[in-house]
Amino acid sequence: MKIIETVSEMRSALNTARTKTIGFVPTMGYLHEGHLSLMKRARQECDIVVISIFVNPLQFGPGEDLDRYPRDLQRDASLARDVGVDFLFHPSVDEMYPEKPLTQVKVSKITELLCGKARPGHFEGVATVVTKLFHIIMPNRAYFGLKDAQQLAVIEQMVRDLHFPVTVVPCETMRESDGLAMSSRNVYLSDEERRQAVILNQALREVKIKLQQGQFTTAAEVNQYVRDRIGSQPLARIEYVETLAYPTLDPLHTLTHEKIIIAVAVRFGSTRLIDNLLFEGRGES
Numbered sequence: 184m185k186i187i188e189t190v191s192e193m194r195s196a197l198n199t200a201r202t203k204t205i206g207f208v209p210t211m212g213y214l215h216e217g218h219l220s221l222m223k224r225a226r227q228e229c230d231i232v233v234i235s236i237f238v239n240p241l242q243f244g245p246g247e248d249l250d251r252y253p254r255d256l257q258r259d260a261s262l263a264r265d266v267g268v269d270f271l272f273h274p275s276v277d278e279m280y281p282e283k284p285l286t287q288v289k290v291s292k293i294t295e296l297l298c299g300k301a302r303p304g305h306f307e308g309v310a311t312v313v314t315k316l317f318h319i320i321m322p323n324r325a326y327f328g329l330k331d332a333q334q335l336a337v338i339e340q341m342v343r344d345l346h347f348p349v350t351v352v353p354c355e356t357m358r359e360s361d362g363l364a365m366s367s368r369n370v371y372l373s374d375e376e377r378r379q380a381v382i383l384n385q386a387l388r389e390v391k392i393k394l395q396q397g398q399f400t401t402a403a404e405v406n407q408y409v410r411d412r413i414g415s416q417p418l419a420r421i422e423y424v425e426t427l428a429y430p431t432l433d434p435l436h437t438l439t440h441e442k443i444i445i446a447v448a449v450r451f452g453s454t455r456l457i458d459n460l461l462f463e464g465r466g467e468s
C-alpha cells in the first residue's frame with residue numbers, strides 16, 4: 184500500500200490505472216470496522232482500492248470537535264494495508280485548500296434539516312470536499328455508510344445533479360456487540376455515557392419490532408416512542424428524532440411512503456452521536 188500526500192502524486196499514481204475499476208472510500212480516519220467493511224467491499228468489487236483520510240475543516244462549525252477529532256495515521260495505515268487497500272491518500276489541509284475556497288458545492292432542500300440544520304454549513308463542507316476528492320481520484324465506484332444516511336442522500340443527489348461518472352455504493356452500518364453504531368467519536372464517551380448510548384439502537388430496534396406488529400400508524404407516534412425511550416437515559420440530550428421519507432427527507436404523516444427513515448441525533452456530554460433505522464413503509468407513497 185502506498186501512502187500519498189499530494190494531489191499531483193495521487194493523480195499520476197492513478198494515471199496508468201484508468202482502464203481498471205477504481206473503488207474509493209473517503210474517510211476522516213481513526214478507522215474502525217465500519218470503515219473497514221467499506222474497504223473490504225471495495226476490495227471485492229474493484230481492481231484498485233483508494234481510501235482518503237482527511238479531517239476536513241470545511242465541514243466543522245465553530246466550537247465543534249475539529250481540533251480534538253481522533254487521529255492515528257500509523258494505526259490506520261496498518262489496518263488499511265491488512266484489508267488490501269492499494270493507495271491511502273492523506274493530504275494536509277494546505278494541500279487540499281491552498282487558498283480559502285471561493286467555490287462551494289451546495290445541495291439544497293435535503294440539507295436544510297436533521298444534521299444540516301444542527302450543523303449549519305456542514306453539508307456544503309462535505310459536498311465540496313467530496314467533489315474535490317472525486318476530481319482528484321476519479322473513482323468508478325465510491326463507498327458510503329448508511330450510518331450517515333443524510334450524507335449518503337446528499338452525495339447521491341449531488342452525483343445525479345452534476346453528472347459525476349461515479350456509482351455510489353451504500354453500505355450497511357457496522358455495530359458494536361451491544362448494538363451501538365461504530366463511530367470514531369465513540370472514543371469520546373465516558374464509561375457511563377457509553378453504557379447509556381446503547382439506547383439509540385435499542386429504541387430503534389424496539390420500533391422495528393413494533394412496526395412489524397403494526398403498533399404505529401403515524402410518524403408522530405414513532406417519534407414520541409423513540410423520544411421517550413432515549414429520554415429514559417439521564418445523560419442523553421436529544422438533538423432530533425425525525426421520521427421522514429427517504430431519500431427525499433420529506434415530512435410524513437402516516438407510514439405509507441415506500442422507504443422511511445427514523446433518524447436520531449443525541450448528545451452525551453460533548454459527544455454527538457447519530458443513528459437511524461431505514462425500513463420499507465406500506466408503499467402507497
Ligand SMILES: Nc1ncnc2c1ncn2[C@@H]1O[C@H](COP(=O)(O)OP(=O)(O)OP(=O)(O)O)[C@@H](O)[C@H]1O
Pocket residue numbers: 209210211212216217218220221326327328329330331354355356357358364365366367368369
Ligand atoms: N458504523 C459504520 N458502519 C458502516 N460505515 C460507517 C460506519 N461509521 C462510519 N461509516 C462510514 O465511513 C465513512 C467515513 O466516515 P467517518 O470517517 O466520518 O467515520 P465515523 O466513524 O462516522 O466518524 P464520525 O463519528 O466522526 O462521523 C462514511 O461513509 C461513513 O458513513
Ligand SMILES: CC(C)(CO)[C@@H](O)C(=O)[O-]
Pocket residue numbers: 209210211237239242309312313331334
Ligand atoms: C465523506 C467525508 C469523508 C467527507 O469529509 C466525511 O463526511 C465522512 O467521513 O463521512
Ligand code: BAL
Pocket residue numbers: 211242331334
Ligand atoms: N461522518 C460525518 C462526518 C462528520 O461528522 O463531520
